Amino acid sequence: QVQLVESGGGLVQAGGSLRLSCAYSGIIFNINAMGWYRQAPGKQREMVATTTSAGNTNYTDSVKGRFTISRDIGKNTLYLQMNSLKPEDTAVYYCNAFYLSRFNSWGQGTQVTVSS
Numbered sequence: 001q002v003q004l005v006e007s008g009g010g011l012v013q014a015g016g017s018l019r020l021s022c023a024y025s026g027i028i029f030n031i032n033a034m035g036w037y038r039q040a041p042g043k044q045r046e047m048v049a050t051t052t053s054a055g056n057t058n059y060t061d062s063v064k065g066r067f068t069i070s071r072d073i074g075k076n077t078l079y080l081q082m083n084s085l086k087p088e089d090t091a092v093y094y095c096n097a098f099y100l101s102r103f104n105s106w107g108q109g110t111q112v113t114v115s116s
Contacts, residue, residue: 002026009110022078022095038091
């Protein structure tokens with residue numbers, strides 16, 4: 001299994017920045033990809049950004065140019081740098097790990113609230 005613990009959420013004004021962190025442990029050498037997802041009230045969970053073990057990244061259109069996903073292998077930590085935040089970015093953000101080519105692990109989530 002892979003265990004995930006997110007941190008870094010909070011309340012920020014529109015235009016501000018936050019950095020989310022996701023510390024991971026367990027069978028980390030079999031992680032194929034990691035990503036950040038979010039779920040706003042009344043909406044389905046959506047992909048925000050993903051990164052593969054080969055270093056390829058993918059972003060949902062609404063965050064391109066504002067968010068950056070990165071992974072520090074030495075610290076076993078996944079990051080999401082969020083700049084120019086908008087009220088519509090308000091959601092619970094979840095860290096995800098896809099491993100052994102068929103399993104998913106999820107963190108507990110961290111709340112991000114952007115005030116206008």
